[in-house]
Amino acid sequence: MTGVTQRRNGIRGAVAVAGIGETTYYKHGHAAESEYVLALKAILRAAEDAGIDPRDIDGFASYSNDRNDPSRIAAALGIRELRLANMHWGGGGGGVAAAIANGAAAIVAGFAECVVVFRALAQGQFRRFGEALPDRAVTGDAAYLSPYGVLSPAQKYAMRATRFMHDYGIGNDALRAIAMASYNHAQRNPRAIRYGRPLDRQTYDESRWIVEPVNRLYDCCQENDGAAALILVSAERAKDLPKKPAYILAAAQGSEYRSAAPALNSALMPTASFSTVAPRLYEAAGLTPADIDVVQSYENFTTGVLMAIVEHGFCSPGEADEFFTLENLSAPSGRMPLNTSGGNLAEGYVHGLGLQLEAVRQIRGDSSNQVPNAKLALTIGGPMVSPVSSLIMGSEETLL
Numbered sequence: 001m002t003g004v005t006q007r008r009n010g011i012r013g014a015v016a017v018a019g020i021g022e023t024t025y026y027k028h029g030h031a032a033e034s035e036y037v038l039a040l041k042a043i044l045r046a047a048e049d050a051g052i053d054p055r056d057i058d059g060f061a062s063y064s065n066d067r068n069d070p071s072r073i074a075a076a077l078g079i080r081e082l083r084l085a086n087m088h089w090g091g092g093g094g095g096v097a098a099a100i101a102n103g104a105a106a107i108v109a110g111f112a113e114c115v116v117v118f119r120a121l122a123q124g125q126f127r128r129f130g131e132a133l134p135d136r137a138v139t140g141d142a143a144y145l146s147p148y149g150v151l152s153p154a155q156k157y158a159m160r161a162t163r164f165m166h167d168y169g170i171g172n173d174a175l176r177a178i179a180m181a182s183y184n185h186a187q188r189n190p191r192a193i194r195y196g197r198p199l200d201r202q203t204y205d206e207s208r209w210i211v212e213p214v215n216r217l218y219d220c221c222q223e224n225d226g227a228a229a230l231i232l233v234s235a236e237r238a239k240d241l242p243k244k245p246a247y248i249l250a251a252a253q254g255s256e257y258r259s260a261a262p263a264l265n266s267a268l269m270p271t272a273s274f275s276t277v278a279p280r281l282y283e284a285a286g287l288t289p290a291d292i293d294v295v296q297s298y299e300n301f302t303t304g305v306l307m308a309i310v311e312h313g314f315c316s317p318g319e320a321d322e323f324f325t326l327e328n329l330s331a332p333s334g335r336m337p338l339n340t341s342g343g344n345l346a347e348g349y350v351h352g353l354g355l356q357l358e359a360v361r362q363i364r365g366d367s368s369n370q371v372p373n374a375k376l377a378l379t380i381g382g383p384m385v386s387p388v389s390s391l392i393m394g395s396e397e398t399l400l
Contacts (some may be wrong), residue, residue, distance in 0.1 A: 010105070010108055011104045011105055011108050011251050012235065012248075012250060012285065012286075013235055013247050013249065013250075013394075013399040014237050014289075015103075015107050015232050015234060015235060015248045016228050016232070016233065016234075016238035016245035016248065016300070017100075017231065017232060017245065017246040017247075017248070017330055017360050018052065018232070018233045018237070018238045018243065018355045019046045019047060019048070019049035019051070019052060019230065019231040019243060020046055020049055020228075020360050021042045021044065021048070021049055021228070021229050021230075021350075022191070022226065022227065022228040022350075022354065022357060023038050023041050023042050023227045023228075024191075024226065025191065025192075025225070025347065025348030025349075025350070025354075026107040026193075026226060027193065027224065028123055028222075028223040028224055028225060029123070029124025029225065030124070030225060031122050031225035031226070033122075034125065035068065035121065035122035036072070036073075036270045038070055038120045038121075038227035039073065039229075040073065040076055040077070041078065041227065042118060042226075042229040043057075043116050043118055043229045044077075045389070046116065049231075049243060050231045050233075050241055050243065051087075051243070052233075052241040054079070054114075055077065055079055055080055056079075057077065057079055057080070057104065057115075057116050058079065058080075058083040058112045058113050058115075059083055059084030059085070059086070059106055059107075059112030059114065059116070060073065060082075060086065060115065060116065060117075060118065061084070061087070061096030061100070061103035061106070061116070061118075062086075062087050062088075062104050062118055062119060062265075063087060063093075063096060063098065063099040063119070064088070064090060064091055064093065064094070064095055065087075065091070066087060066119065066120070067120075067126070068118070068120055068157075068240065070082060071085065075344035083112045083113075084103075084112040084115060086099070086102050086106065087099075088102060088253070088389070089387055090382070090385060090386065090387050092351065093298045093351040093352030093353075093381050094273075094381055094382025094387055094388045094389060095253070095381060095382065095387070095389055096119070096351060096352040096356060096381035096382065096389065097297065097303075097356070097379050097389035097390050098236075098253035098381065098389035099117050099252065100117050100230070100248065100250070100356060100391055101248070101252065101253060101389065101391060102231055103115035103116075103117050103232045104248045104251070107233070107234055113233065113234070113237075114229055115232045116172060116232075117230050117231075117232065117353070117356075117365025118227065118228070118229040119228055119229075119350050119353040120226075120354070121224065121225060121226060122225040122226075122352060124227070132254060135259075141191070141264075141300075145264075153300065154210050154211045154301065155261045156264070157301055157303065157304060158211040158266060159299070160264065160269060160271070160303075160384055161214050161215075161270075161303030161384075162214050163269060163305070164270035164307055164317075165214065165306075166316075167270060168318060169321065170216070170317065170320045171281075171321055172213075173321065173324075174306055174320050174323075174324035175219055175302040175303060175306065175324075176201065176204050176205070176394050177324045177326045177329055178219075178299070178302040178306065178324060178338065179199060179337050179345060180199055180200075180326050181329035181330050181339065182299065182338075182339045182342050182345040182346045183197075183198060183199035183218070183339060183345065183346045184198065184199075184320055184330060185325070185340050185344035185346070185347075185368075185369045186333060186342030186345075186347055188369055189341050189369065191222060191347060191348070192293070192342040192346055192347040192348065193222060193346065193348050194298060194345075203218075204218050208366065211344060214301075215302075215303065215306055218345070219301050219303065219348050220301055221301070221344075221345060221347070222349045223349060224349040224350065226240075226349075227350060227352075228353040228354050229351045230353075235247060244395070245396065246359065246363035246377075246394070247394050247396065247399060248284030248390045248392075248393060249287070249392045249393065250281050250282075250284035250287075250322075251281065251389065251390065251391045251392075252280040252281035252284065253387055253389035253390075254276065254277050254280075254387050254388070254389075255276050255277070255386040255388060256268050256276050257276075259273050259386040260386040262338045270307075271307065271384075272304055272308040272310075272383035272384050272388070273385065273386050274308055274311040274380070274383070274388055275389070277389070277390055278390060279315060281312075281391075285392045286393065287392065289312060289313040289314050291376055292314075292336075292377070292378045292392070293314075293337075293362070293374040293376050294331070294336075294337045294338075294359070294371045294374050294376075294377050295309070295337070295338050295377070295379075295380070296339055296355035296356070296358050296359045296377065296380070297309060297365075297380040297383070298339070298344060298352040298382050299344045300344070300382070300383065300384070300385075304382075304383030304384050305338070305339075305383065306320065306324060307384070308383040309336075309338075309380075314336055315339070323335075323336075331369035331371050332369065332370060332372055337369070337371045338368055339355065339358075340362065340368075340369040340371065341354060341355070341357075341368070341369070343358075343363075352382065354382050355379055356379050357391050359395065360392075362374040374395075375394055375395045375397055376392060376398055378390065378391070378392050379393070
């Protein structure tokens with residue numbers, strides 16, 4: 001048992017985020033540059049932020065079938081030696097925290113010294129992720145769902161969320177609060193696509209249904225073009241670099257028993273897939289939900305955020321209606337400030353990596369919606385997909 005615990009905590013405080021970078025976020029299909037060029041721009045900006053020569057990068061980690069080949073990126077950047085090229089399996093943003101964890105583990109293991117975690121999206125140049133699939137033949141889940149008109153992620157995940165909300169008597173006001181918190185935060189973030197476009201209660205309530213009875217228009221993430229990147233180095237090296245480090249304290253990835261069983265037939269169908277992942281995360285960090293100062297949760301849909309926050313222990317399902325209020329979720333003084341950049345709903349959708357950058361800003365103290373004295377930030381990747389992942393970052397004070 002001792003050996004297992006040591007392996008779980010092997011990255012705690014040993015690796016830090018030294019630099020972050022991102023491109024402009026564009027409306028879907030509006031980027032003038034190729035997806036590949038967007039990736040390069042984000043990486044170069046992260047290197048500049050870290051005060052690192054991009055040629056010193058020796059590793060890359062990404063997720064969700066990223067289209068941008070690390071070898072090609074390395075050649076473009078003039079990298080002297082590529083030592084790591086790593087990708088986390090799974091669709092959507094379930095692997096966003098896991099990609100950071102994989103990069104951190106590689107540094108601890110000595111496989112690389114300077115790892116970039118990146119994501120670039122320009123869906124207008126490729127096939128849209130959220131569209132109903134036009135394939136003539138389907139396999140897996142789609143073979144069971146498509147004949148009945150369940151074609152998109154919004155439909156599929158709404159079934160799980162509807163069951164969850166029904167079982168625990170949770171109302172749609174909780175979803176509205178999540179959406180409005182993201183939009184309110186975006187109004188103080190000039191980078192956000194929805195900057196200058198606030199969301200009020202009436203506009204939310206009158207917006208069209210996407211999947212009734214749980215997903216209105218503003219419950220669904222945006223579709224954007226853009227790229228984001230962060231740079232990982234050892235904690236020792238990070239202390240000598242210009243920006244305040246955000247230390248990786250713990251990470252966990254995976255899913256529950258039979259989480260991806262066909263046709264929504266998993267043993268724990270109404271979950272966000274974190275019931276086993278979240279406890280491992282807190283165990284590895286030696287922390288509890290009460291210790292966390294700010295949360296950045298991937299929003300494919302507000303329903304996934306609701307379920308993920310519950311499964312990370314911030315409230316019980318029965319307390320959700322009282323917990324998920326605009327006041328509680330809003331920075332700077334809310335009980336649990338959530339998605340303080342605007343998140344996937346209102347800042348920009350790059351499969352959740354933008355939320356990881358916002359966690360770093362909170363630890364540095366330079367967020368546009370700064371939580372006072374934020375020392376611990378929880379990030380959550382990809383509710384209701386499989387596998388999922390979560391991560392806790394902390395300031396230097398949390399290493400003591």
